[in-house]
Amino acid sequence: MSNGIPCPGCLDTRSRVLETRMVVEGLRRRRLCTGCGQRWTTVELSAAAPVPVVAPVAACVASPAERGGPRKQRH
Numbered sequence: 001m002s003n004g005i006p007c008p009g010c011l012d013t014r015s016r017v018l019e020t021r022m023v024v025e026g027l028r029r030r031r032l033c034t035g036c037g038q039r040w041t042t043v044e045l046s047a048a049a050p051v052p053v054v055a056p057v058a059a060c061v062a063s064p065a066e067r068g069g070p071r072k073q074r075h
């Protein structure tokens with residue numbers, strides 16, 4: 001299964017994921033290159049991590065800190 005992450009050894013993108021583990025930063029994967037057999041680890045930052053947000057009811061004023069940030073809405 002291709003996932004587009006090139007091997008640091010031969011830059012082949014056909015790597016296999018040996019192990020996926022949840023860490024604080026996101027998802028940590030151990031990968032095995034099917035081309036040269038190199039193993040390495042990647043950490044994927046998870047933007048979808050559940051973050052508790054407590055918003056005040058009258059929060060109608062847009063704060064500058066929110067500008068440009070990732071905005072996700074679920075329905």
Ligand SMILES: [Zn+2]
Nearest residue numbers: 007010033036
């Ligand atoms: Zn490789």
